[in-house]
Amino acid sequence: MMLQLDDKKSGRGPAFLLVGTLCLLVARTLGAPNVGTNSEIPADSNGVGAWFTKNVKPYMARKGTIDPNLEFAEAGAMIIKVRKQGKGDFNTITAAVNSIPAGNNKRVIIWIGGGVYKEKVKIDRTKPFVTFYAAPNSGAKLTFAGTAKTYGTVDSATLIVESDYFMAVNLIVENSTPQPIGRAPSVQALAIRLSGDKAAMYNCRLLGFQDTVCDDRGFHFFKDCYIEGAVDFIFGSGTSLYLNTELHVIPDNGVTFITAQARESNKEDTGYSLVHCSITGITQGTYLGRAWQTSPRVIFAYTNMGNLINPLGWSDNFHPERDRSVNFGEYKCSGPGSNPAGRAKFSKQLSYAEAKPFLSLSYIVGSKWLLPPPKL
Numbered sequence: 050m051m052l053q054l055d056d057k058k059s060g061r062g063p064a065f066l067l068v069g070t071l072c073l074l075v076a077r078t079l080g081a082p083n084v085g086t087n088s089e090i091p092a093d094s095n096g097v098g099a100w101f102t103k104n105v106k107p108y109m110a111r112k113g114t115i116d117p118n119l120e121f122a123e124a125g126a127m128i129i130k131v132r133k134q135g136k137g138d139f140n141t142i143t144a145a146v147n148s149i150p151a152g153n154n155k156r157v158i159i160w161i162g163g164g165v166y167k168e169k170v171k172i173d174r175t176k177p178f179v180t181f182y183a184a185p186n187s188g189a190k191l192t193f194a195g196t197a198k199t200y201g202t203v204d205s206a207t208l209i210v211e212s213d214y215f216m217a218v219n220l221i222v223e224n225s226t227p228q229p230i231g232r233a234p235s236v237q238a239l240a241i242r243l244s245g246d247k248a249a250m251y252n253c254r255l256l257g258f259q260d261t262v263c264d265d266r267g268f269h270f271f272k273d274c275y276i277e278g279a280v281d282f283i284f285g286s287g288t289s290l291y292l293n294t295e296l297h298v299i300p301d302n303g304v305t306f307i308t309a310q311a312r313e314s315n316k317e318d319t320g321y322s323l324v325h326c327s328i329t330g331i332t333q334g335t336y337l338g339r340a341w342q343t344s345p346r347v348i349f350a351y352t353n354m355g356n357l358i359n360p361l362g363w364s365d366n367f368h369p370e371r372d373r374s375v376n377f378g379e380y381k382c383s384g385p386g387s388n389p390a391g392r393a394k395f396s397k398q399l400s401y402a403e404a405k406p407f408l409s410l411s412y413i414v415g416s417k418w419l420l421p422p423p424k425l
Contacts (some may be wrong), residue, residue, distance in 0.1 A: 088410040090292065092351060092381070094325045097293055101272070104410060105421050116417050118154070119214060119247075122178040123420070126156035133164040142181070142191060143168050151175035158423060161220065163187040169195060171209040174245065180216040182425060185252070190221035198235035203263055206239035213267070215248040218422040223256040228279070231302050239263050243287065247418040250274055257282065258299060264289050264321065268413040279332075281309035283321065284341065290413050291323040298330030298357055305330075306364065308338035310345035312376075320346030320376065322407035327353045328386065338377060339364040346376035348399070348407045351383075358386030363396045371395075380404035 088104045091097060108115060108123040130137035131145050137160075139145045145159045151173075158180040168191060172179055183189035195205040208222050226238035237260040246267030254275045255262055261278035264287035274294040276282060279301035283291075298305050307328070312319050326349070328335075335357045338347045363377045372395035379387065380399040389398050397403075406412060410419060 088415065089405070090324050090351075090408045090410075094293070094351065097325055101292075101421075105415070105419055108420055111420075114416065115420075116247075119178075119418055119420075122154055122156045122214065126158060126423075128158045128160055128425070130160045130162070131166075132162040133166065134162075137162060141168060142166050142170050146170060146172055146176070146179070149176045149179065153178060156180065156214075158182050158425070160425065161187075161189045161191075163189050165190045165192060167192055169193040169207060172212045172215065172245075174211040174213075177213040177215075177245070179210075179212060179214075180218065180423065181220050182217075182423060183219040184425075185219050187219065188221070189219070190223060192221075192223040192225045194226045195224060195238060196226050196235060197237040202237045202260065203239070203242055203244075203265070205237060205260075206242040206263060208241045209244070210242065210248060211244045213245045213247050214418065215243070215245055216420070216422065217250045217253050219252050221254040221256065223254075224258075224261070226258075228258040228299070228301070243267065243269055243285075249419060249422075251422040258301070260284055266319075268415075268418070270413055270415065270419055278307075279305050281306050281339070281341065283307060284309035284311065286311040286317070286319050287321070288319045288413060289321050290410070290415075291321065291326055293325045294323070294327075296323075296326055296328045298328065298332050298335045300330075300332040304364075305332055305335040306339045307335065308345075308347050309341035310338065310347050311342045312344045312346050313342045314344050315374070317344070320348070320407075322348045322350070322412055323352055324350045324408060325352065327355075328358065328384075329355050330357045332357050334359045336364045337362050337379075340366045340368055340371040340375050343368075343371050344374040344376065348376075348378045348380065348404065349382055350380040350399075350404055350408055352379075352387070353384040354382055354386030356385040360388065360391030361393045362391075363393045365393070365395060378403065380408075 156178045161183045193207040224238040224240045240255045240257040242263035244265040249270040252273045259280040261282035264285040269289040271291045277297045377396040378399045
């Protein structure tokens with residue numbers, strides 16, 4: 050089963066496999082990402098909300114400290130409304146995105162009314178500063194049934210974001226392709242691909258079964274989200290922080306994996322940091338991650354792990370030579386699935402000093418670009 054999975058990402062060329070080296074905008078030491086700001090996430094989950102409010106302030110309070118282009122964009126923000134039943138500027142999300150001119154340099158908030166939008170949406174790289182906003186509990190859902198067989202793996206996503214400074218708030222993004230029975234070729238079905246730099250997602254639900262989230266390249270931040278899948282449902286070469294996010298594993302006939310981070314060498318400063326997350330599901334034997342590429346870097350900290358986790362925790366994907374190059378770590382996790390006794394020898398229970406660089410907004414250089422969700 051796992052040997053089939055090893056080359057399942059068909060259609061991905063060398064450009065994808067090298068994206069980790071292309072997404073770096075600043076030079077950072079490999080073992081210890083930039084920690085220049087005092088923004089360490091508290092160990093007590095009850096303090097995360099206050100910590101976030103203190104450290105991630107609106108742009109008006111950050112003038113002169115954030116990226117100048119972002120500051121300029123936020124100062125001229127505009128709102129476009131999408132309603133399925135009319136009474137908005139548009140009745141589809143696609144039409145709203147198409148209305149944004151190439152070379153856009155102002156924040157455009159696309160306010161999405163409740164309802165199900167059966168669309169395949171792409172924001173190309175010429176349209177930065179786009180926000181998808183849905184009211185809390187509105188049930189606004191973007192859904193499409195795309196698979197690798199039809200579109201190729203990375204283009205099967207319901208939502209493709211290639212532009213920088215994207216934000217999504219309170220939105221459901223789903224790939225509605227039915228989960229296949231057994232293994233079959235070209236069934237990858239992404240909900241979202243984030244290929245732009247400096248993207249944030251707040252209180253979003255991302256639903257799929259295989260390759261749900263293509264965390265492709267760039268700095269990304271996920272907070273209070275729900276991500277569902279069975280196989281490699283967070284994968285790619287992003288440099289990303291997942292905070293207070295539920296990772297829900299759905300049953301599958303084969304082996305289930307949460308992450309497949311695509312770092313190929315220790316020269317690539319990419320990786321996933323998952324902090325104060327929870328891992329849920331009714332399946333058994335789930336791996337926290339597998340060595341899809343040679344040098345993946347994935348850190349779980351303060352995460353509650355249900356009893357679905359395989360005691361080994363991590364897989365070298367039948368490549369024992371990768372045992373020397375993987376960077377799989379855990380720090381002060383809890384729950385029945387966090388027992389370190391049976392963990393794979395190539396993984397590591399981290400010390401505070403080793404974990405600290407991954408417990409900060411500075412891991413994603415957040416002081417320069419990360420903003421809170423808009424209040425509409």
